[in-house]
Amino acid sequence: MKHTHRVYLELNYQMRKREDLRSEEEITLIALQEWMARNYGQPTSHGYQWKDLFLPHGTSLRICHRGMCYFAEVEGDLLIADGKIVTPNSWAEEVCGSVRNAWRDIYIRRNYREGWTHASSWRAAAGERPKQPGINRRRRARRITD
Incomplete structure (x- = not known):
């Protein structure tokens, strides 16, 4: 108390x-x-809109480059990394030191109970929970042989 x-x-x-x-x-x-x-995961009015992907307030982003991991977080309507307001692309470029594909290099975790998932997987799933790798391979293989 x-x-x-x-x-x-x-x-x-x-x-x-x-x-x-x-x-x-x-x-x-x-x-x-x-x-x-x-x-x-309750709906919130605050978050960062990254093209077609909405990242709610509190979402964590991570880039691993040359053995080190760098983190950013969505705070309100802004993406913050090292105390600075950034965009995913400018952050990836700053961390890696060259022009990068942020969709490929950034991992996203929307809350602490989730694992880290590639941003490109979130993008492909249009903001819904992305499918885990390998789940649809079997279904695709079945359709090819049908």
Whole structure:
């Protein structure tokens, strides 16, 4: 219970410091809605639109290049990497040092319970959960021989 009290004291301090006139209840409700959207995939009005793919607030992006992994996250309506606002293409170019195909190099994880999936797989699935590699190979092979 004392941890909860500390959180509310910090919330009060931050609200006064920024002259935020909203109530604690209002801020708590916003925080809970964002937490549910991030962890349970509830619809959210905030996110980054990357061509045909919508990345909701809280989505993580990763590029692995030369043995190192670099991360970016969707915060509100912006894609943030290393504290800077970026686009997927400019971020991939900055990390790799050359012009890259961001769809091929970036992996996406929409919430902590999912694994990392290629952005191109998300794009091909038009924003729905992409099919895992190898699932449709058998079906395609069957159709060829029919």
